[in-house]
Amino acid sequence: xTIDHLSFGTLDLSATRRFYEDQLGFPxxxxxxxxxxxxxWVDHIFFDCGGGCxxxxxxxxxxxxxxxLFDPSINRGLGVPNGTYHFxxxxxxxxxxxxxxxxxxxxxxxxxxxxxxxPYQSFFLEDPVNGLRMEYTTRLRVPNxxxxxxxxxxxxxxxxxxxxxxxxxxGEQMK
Numbered sequence: 001x002t003i004d005h006l007s008f009g010t011l012d013l014s015a016t017r018r019f020y021e022d023q024l025g026f027p028x029x030x031x032x033x034x035x036x037x038x039x040x041w042v043d044h045i046f047f048d049c050g051g052g053c054x055x056x057x058x059x060x061x062x063x064x065x066x067x068x069l070f071d072p073s074i075n076r077g078l079g080v081p082n083g084t085y086h087f088x089x090x091x092x093x094x095x096x097x098x099x100x101x102x103x104x105x106x107x108x109x110x111x112x113x114x115x116x117x118x119p120y121q122s123f124f125l126e127d128p129v130n131g132l133r134m135e136y137t138t139r140l141r142v143p144n145x146x147x148x149x150x151x152x153x154x155x156x157x158x159x160x161x162x163x164x165x166x167x168x169x170x171g172e173q174m175k
Contacts, residue, residue: 005046005054006087008132009072013043013059015129020047020055023109029054036063049089057130073131081162083124086133094121097138105168112166119143124166133166 010016020026026047034042040062046054060066071077074085091097097114101123104111112124122137146152 003053005056007056007058008074008130009070010057010059010130011069011072012129013045013057016057016059016127017045019127019129020057023107024049024104025107026055038064040064040066051090053089055087071131075133076131081159082126083133083162083165086124086135088122088135088137091136091138093138094140097121097123097136100136110166110168112164113169113172115165119147126166 017028021028024047026049029046029048031043031045034044036042040060042063043059043061044056046056049055075082078085091100101111101114104125109125110128114121114123117137119141120137120139122135124133124135126133
């Protein structure tokens with residue numbers, strides 16, 4: 001079994017489409033309108049992010065009982081550190097991960113540095129429309145018994161690591 005898609009809310013589906021389709025390069029799989037029996041409608045779109053997985057977004061319009069305004073970032077809306085709620089897309093290897101990072105930077109997407117998260121290597125970015133944290137990652141090795149034991153797997157961290165993970169290194173050029 002695998003994840004087919006993850007779905008999120010948005011307040012601006014047009015801007016969301018521009019970011020995911022134009023900046024990230026995810027083709028649209030489905031774009032539909034859901035006509036709600038209660039009144040109003042939902043603008044619903046699915047983006048192909050590779051490997052049979054998709055990301056979906058819904059923008060609610062005039063549906064009774066659904067708020068007109070909400071914080072789509074999830075983390076900010078719940079008041080938890082950025083990155084608590086995030087989703088990760090897997091690259092096949094370190095070369096593909098580095099190439100994807102470079103490609104996104106060339107498209108003008110702000111991305112964080114490559115980070116070693118043994119047994120993963122990753123980089124993070126923020127969806128500038130909806131405030132969602134995204135991760136691109138590759139597994140460097142198969143997790144072992146030590147990785148499953150929190151008594152043996154402990155690392156120092158701080159809130160700045162979570163907040164700054166999607167920011168470029170100082171001096172790194174963005175196009």
